[in-house]
Amino acid sequence: MELDSLYQEVILDHYKSPHHKGLSDQKDIQVHHKNPSCGDEVTLNLVMDGQVVKDVSWDGVGCSISMASVSVMSELIIGKSYVQALAIFDAFFELMQSKGQSSGDENLLEDGVAFAGVSKFPARIKCALLGWMAFKDASTQVME
Amino acid sequence: MELDSLYQEVILDHYKSPHHKGLSDQKDIQVHHKNPSCGDEVTLNLVMDGQVVKDVSWDGVGCSISMASVSVMSELIIGKSYVQALAIFDAFFELMQSKGQSSGDENLLEDGVAFAGVSKFPARIKCALLGWMAFKDASTQVME
Amino acid sequence: MSVDLSKYKKDFPIFARKVRGGNPLIYLDSGATSQKPESVISAEADFYRTINAAVHRGAHLLAEEASEAYESARANVAKFIGAKTDEVVFTKSATESLNMIAYSLGNLGSTPHISAGDEIVVSEMEHHANLIPWQQLAKRTGAKLTWFSITKDGRLDLSDISSVITKKTKIVAITHQSNVFGTIVPLSEITKAAHAVGALVVLDACQSAPHFSIDVKKLDVDFLAFSGHKTLGPTGVGVLWGKADVLEKLEPALFGGSMVDSVTMESATWANVPRKFEAGVPNMAQAVGLSAAIDYLNIVGMDKIFEHEQELTEQLLSGLSKISGVNVVGPLDMKDRGGVISFTVDGVHPHDVGQVLDQYGIAVRTGHHCAWPLMKKLNLVGTTRASFHLYNDSNDIYALLEAIEKVKSYFKVGK
C-alpha cells in the first residue's frame, strides 16, 4: 500500500517515542516555527559548542510526520559539526524535493531515509521539513 | 435593414433639427441627467402653469437617439396637463420595455412611436429614456 | 433513506475519475468547496464560446447579449435568496464580500460610519473571513471588537446577549452555520437584539446558502455573503447582498470603471447600487456559471437537499458514536445542525487521519478550518471534518466509518 511508503515503521516509532523532546534549560537560542496551513508547531532550543552542535531539544504539536522528523533530526545532528549538520540538512531537503525518485543517502541521513516516501505526498513535505527549518533558522542565527 | 427600424426618419430629423433646444431664462426647476456608461447628458428646464406643462427647454450632448427623444418628448408634452404628461411618459416607458412587440399608441405618443424599434436594442433604451427621466424627475419635484 | 438523490451524481463529471490507490472518489469536503455539475461547467464555457464581451460597455450585439446574461444571473441569484435584483452585488468570493462591507462601513461618507467608541460583535466560532476584516476595521477606526462565546456542545452562548449587544453596537457579524461544528445559529434572537439597538446584522451564509433554502426577508438581516464555489458554482465568484436602503447609504470599497457617475482628475461620484460596488469588467462567465448552479439546485430542490443532508448527518453521527476513541466536536444531536461533522480520533493527529482516509479515496478536510481562535478555545490542534452535498449517499458514510476503523488499526490505537 502506498501509505506504507509514507508511514515507515521508523517514523511511527519516533512519533510514539520521540527523542530529545522536552526543552532544555540551557540554550544559545530558541526558535518557534509553525505551518499556518495545518497548525503544526515546534519550539527548538539549540546549544552550540564552538563549531559543534552540542544539544538540540524541542517541544511541539503536530502530525506523525512532523513530530517524527524533528525527533530523527535531533538524533542525527547532535554532536555533528555545524558544517556537517548543514550538509545533512541539504541532503534531507533535496530528498524532500525528489518526488519519490530518490531513496536518500543512508550514510548521511541514517533514519532520515525513512522519509523518502514523503516526497511523493506534496502536502506532507512541509510537515517533514518543519523541525529542519527551525534548526536551520536557529543555527544560522547563532553562527552568523 | 434592422438598422432602419432603429433610426426612423423622424428620429434623424429631430436629431438634425432638435425642438426646444436651448435653455429658457424662466424655469420652475432645472435638472441634469446623464448616462454614465455612455456619457450622454441632458439639462432640462421645466415651467409649470398650475397643472399644465407650460414649457420645456433643454440642452445636452448625446447620440441621435437620446437627443431626438428629448426633442420629441418636449414637443409632445408642452401644453399637456401634468396628468396627461405622466400618461404619455408611462406609454413611452412601456413601449421601451416591449422588446419590439409593440408599435406604440400613436394617439398618445405621436412622433414618439418612431422609437418603437429602439426597444429591440437593449443598449439604446437608456438613450431614448434619458430626456424622459429628466422630465419625470423635474415634474415630480415641482408637483409633489 | 427517504430522499433519494442518487440520480444526480452522474451530473458531476469528477466522480468519473479514480483517486489514490485506484479508488473511486468519495468526496466529503464540500464545506471547503463543492463539486460542479456539467451544466455549470458548460454554462461558463458557453459564455466564452458564444457571447463573450465586456458587459455594459460595448455598442455591439455580443456586449448586449453578455449584459443580458450577466444581469439575468443577478436576477436569478436575487430570487434564490428572496432579494430584489438590485440588492445583489457580484464579488469574487464571500471573503471579498465580507471585506467589502467592512471597508465600506469604515469609509468616510458611509452611514453608518464606524468610528472610535463603536462596538462590532462577532462570535468565537467565526471563520477567519468573518473575523479578521472586523478586527482590522476596529483597528483602523478605533472601534471595539467583542464576541459571543460558545457553549460546551458547540453552540452560541447567548446567555449574556444583552451585555454583548449593547447601545454601542453598530455591527453584528455572525455565521449562519458553523463550518467546524455544523451548528445553525439561533438568528432571530440575535437580529432582534441587534435591531433593537440600531445595529446592522451581517450574515456569513457560506455554509448555509448552498445547503438549505434562504430568504433574506425572513432572516431579517442587513447583509449576507456567500461563495459561488461552495454552491455548485464556479470559483472566482461570490455574492454580497445588502438591503437596498442600507447599500445606498454606503460608500463603495473598490474603485474603477463602470461604477462611477462622473469623474474629474480630483474626484468622482458613484453610480447607483449595485453598479457602484462592481468596479471593472466583472467576472461575467462566473456569474453566469453561478446562475446555472442555482438553476440546478432549484431543480433538485433546496428542501430535498437539506433533508438528504440531515439524513446523512444523523447516520454519520450515529456511526461515529459507536467507534471508541472517536469524539465528535460539536452538537451530537440533530437540533439546528447541518451536514458538517468534525471529529477527532484519540492518539491520531487529524492530518494522519486524513492521509489514511485519502488512501481509501475519501476526501475530508483536516486542521483548524480557518477557525484558529475556536481551536485554541477547544484546546485542539485541529479536527477531521466530513461535509456533504447532494451527491453524497449512505455508501459514503459506510466507507468513512469503515476507514476510520482502519485509521485506528494502522496507528495501533484503541481496541
Next chain:
Amino acid sequence: MSVDLSKYKKDFPIFARKVRGGNPLIYLDSGATSQKPESVISAEADFYRTINAAVHRGAHLLAEEASEAYESARANVAKFIGAKTDEVVFTKSATESLNMIAYSLGNLGSTPHISAGDEIVVSEMEHHANLIPWQQLAKRTGAKLTWFSITKDGRLDLSDISSVITKKTKIVAITHQSNVFGTIVPLSEITKAAHAVGALVVLDACQSAPHFSIDVKKLDVDFLAFSGHKTLGPTGVGVLWGKADVLEKLEPALFGGSMVDSVTMESATWANVPRKFEAGVPNMAQAVGLSAAIDYLNIVGMDKIFEHEQELTEQLLSGLSKISGVNVVGPLDMKDRGGVISFTVDGVHPHDVGQVLDQYGIAVRTGHHCAWPLMKKLNLVGTTRASFHLYNDSNDIYALLEAIEKVKSYFKVGK
C-alpha cells in the same frame, strides 16, 4: 502582411457564430476584453471536471493536484513577465490589483505608508481603475494627487517632469499603453525620475501585457497589474506583481482564510508573500485558465503578435486618413503606439457610429472608455475605438473602413 497568424483564428470558437444581420463576427474590441481560445476554455472546464478542490487546505489527492495546478499557474505567469514566482499575486482583475496596492500602501504598518504631505502622481490619460483608487487613497490619507498632462498628439507631456515628480512623491501610477490613444509611454524616463526621489512606480499593464513581451526587471517598475480577460484568459482573474522586497513590507488589504500566520480573537499576523495577499479560496479554475492563455500566447509568440498588430494598426491609420471627416484621436504615426485606435466621425455621435458598424457585424467600443477626465480635456463626448488581437486580420480593417463610409452615408454627413 509579413506576419501571418491566420491559422490561429479557428482556435477561437466564438468566430463560428453569426452576429447582427447574419454577418460573421468582426471583433475589434479586444481592448475591452479579448476572445478566448478553446484551450483556455477547456483548461478551466477540465479543472472542474478532474481536480476541483480547495487549494492548500485538504488532506486529499484532489487538493494536492489542485494546489499543484494553481501554483504552476503562478510560476507560468511569473515567467511570462520575467518575475519570481512568489512575486505574483492572483486577484480578480487589474482593477482589484490596483485597488489592493492603494489600500495596502495606506494601511498602518506598511512601508512606505502614504500619509499627509506625500504626493501621488498619475496622468491625464489613466483609466478610471488607475485614477480613482489613488484619488481615494489621497482623500483617506491627506496625500496630494498630481498628474502629468498630455500633449496634443496624445502623448504624455514629460516636459515638466521635475516639477511633477518631486521629493514628496511616494507613488507614480502610470499606464503602460493608453486604452484610448494606444500610446506607449516613455517609461524609463519616468522610472528614473521616480526612483531618484525614492518613489515606487505602479504600472497599469492592462493594454500592454496582452500584446507584447514584458519583463518587469527591464521595465524597472515596482508593481504591475493586468487582467486575465484581456490576455485571452478567463474573466474573474487578474495579476498583481510586486517586487519581493516591496511586497514583504506591505500590509495585506484583504483578510480571511489562508493568508494568516496566527490568529486570536483580537488580532492576526500574516503568512509570507504571496499568500498574505490571497485571502480565501482563490479563483483556482481561472488562474489555471490564465496559465493556459499564456501557454497559447507563448506558442504564437508575443513578438509576432506585436508585429502583427503593428501592421494592422498602420493599415487602419492609413485607411482612416483617407476618409474625410474622420479624425484619429491619438498618435497618427507608428512611433511608440499599439493596436488601439480611437477616432471620431464628424457629425455622427460615437454611439451611432458603433450601432451602424454593429449592423455589419463589426464590434467596436464607443464612449469615454473609462477615461472621462481625458475626454473632457479633449473636449470630446467620446470616441469610437477599434482594438486588435492576434485573431484580427487585414480583412477586418477593410470591412471597418468600408463600414465607416456606410456610417457617413447613413447619417448623410460629408461627401
